[in-house]
Amino acid sequence: xxxxxxxxxxxxxxxxxxxxxxxxxxxxxxxxxxxxxxxxxxxxxxxxxxxxxxxxxxxxxxxxxxxxxxxxxxxxxxxxxxxxxxxxxxxxxxxxxxxxxxxxxxxxxxxxxxxxxxxxxxxxxxxxxxxxxxxxxxxxxxxxxxxxxxxxxxxxxxxxxxxxxxxxxxxxxxxxxxxxxxxxxxxxxxxxxxxxxxxxxxxxxxxxxxxxxxxxxxxxxxxxxxxxxxxxxxxxxxxxxxxxxxxxxxxxxxxxxxxxxxxxxxxxxxxxxxxxxxxxxxxxxxxxxxxxxxxxxxxxxxxxxxxxxxxxxxxxxxxxxxxxxxxxxxxxxxxxxxxxxxxxxx
Numbered sequence: 001x002x003x004x005x006x007x008x009x010x011x012x013x014x015x016x017x018x019x020x021x022x023x024x025x026x027x028x029x030x031x032x033x034x035x036x037x038x039x040x041x042x043x044x045x046x047x048x049x050x051x052x053x054x055x056x057x058x059x060x061x062x063x064x065x066x067x068x069x070x071x072x073x074x075x076x077x078x079x080x081x082x083x084x085x086x087x088x089x090x091x092x093x094x095x096x097x098x099x100x101x102x103x104x105x106x107x108x109x110x111x112x113x114x115x116x117x118x119x120x121x122x123x124x125x126x127x128x129x130x131x132x133x134x135x136x137x138x139x140x141x142x143x144x145x146x147x148x149x150x151x152x153x154x155x156x157x158x159x160x161x162x163x164x165x166x167x168x169x170x171x172x173x174x175x176x177x178x179x180x181x182x183x184x185x186x187x188x189x190x191x192x193x194x195x196x197x198x199x200x201x202x203x204x205x206x207x208x209x210x211x212x213x214x215x216x217x218x219x220x221x222x223x224x225x226x227x228x229x230x231x232x233x234x235x236x237x238x239x240x241x242x243x244x245x246x247x248x249x250x251x252x253x254x255x256x257x258x259x260x261x262x263x264x265x266x267x268x269x270x271x272x273x274x275x276x277x278x279x280x281x282x283x284x285x286x287x288x289x290x291x292x293x294x295x296x297x298x299x300x301x302x303x304x305x306x307x308x309x310x311x312x313x314x315x316x317x318x319x320x321x322x323x324x325x326x327x328x329x330x331x332x333x334x335x336x337x338x339x340x341x342x343x344x345x346x
Contacts, residue, residue: 005048014042062118083296121303128190147299149192155315166288166322167200183231183238187219224251240268264331283328
């Protein structure tokens with residue numbers, strides 16, 4: 001096995017003291033530019049890699065952040081993760097990515113493991129229920145920022161989007177175009193985002209005197225497909241469907257195609273959580289867009305501000321706006337540029 005290169009090896013190769021090498025690799029001052037470049041050249045030539053664990057034990061900081069999301073394969077979380085990674089790297093931190101699969105026990109195991117490795121900060125998309133375990137880590141110095149959903153009962157910085165008003169706008173859009181039976185394809189209601197979107201759906205229907213048609217057993221595309229089928233098999237099936245997220249939208253579209261129903265001619269389809277393929281599918285999908293990259297960037301910056309001591313005040317709660325992206329599946333416009341007035345909401 002090849003021997004690990006040490007500070008002593010770099011010092012001997014560069015012709016300087018070990019203390020000088022330590023100053024250079026730790027980014028300290030009081031080293032001349034010529035000496036610094038000579039040391040860095042030796043570092044590159046020898047392939048020296050600092051022992052980050054040892055450095056953290058000495059300096060008290062691992063320069064490591066964690067991002068704990070629900071599902072790595074979901075484009076929504078992938079977009080957030082990319083933005084967080086960019087901000088972390090720019091600030092000189094490494095990022096560890098984990099997925100809870102909406103399991104709070106699995107989430108807790110990841111947090112405890114990362115904390116043992118001297119994690120400095122955590123960006124968390126909380127799984128439903130039971131986050132009292134975080135109190136111990138927060139009291140021990142772990143900085144936590146919640147993204148997409150709040151952490152109930154804990155005062156941490158939080159970045160959310162307008163789930164309720166975004167859904168309300170989509171439902172008003174459908175109602176203004178004449179729909180009176182609108183189905184809701186959703187997931188478990190214990191999720192904050194589902195509760196908020198369901199509340200926006202129910203508010204819009206209630207104001208128009210319409211009855212809700214709700215299916216809440218659609219946490220993934222296959223079960224969303226089954227939930228959609230149940231709605232369409234009702235004696236008076238919906239003429240429009242609102243889907244709680246991108247996976248539910250794809251599941252609903254699959255069922256509509258399987259049943260030979262045309263979108264939007266037979267059934268109108270609108271979903272929350274816009275994604276790139278929505279513009280490439282046929283028909284193109286009308287979706288509520290979330291500012292995912294901004295969520296990730298803002299969450300990371302809030303975390304870094306806490307770590308750097310730039311902000312020490314009360315917990316912050318930022319709610320970002322959503323945007324209804326009008327495309328073909330809502331049936332109201334084929335060419336957005338030429339028919340912009342046709343779908344303008346009051």
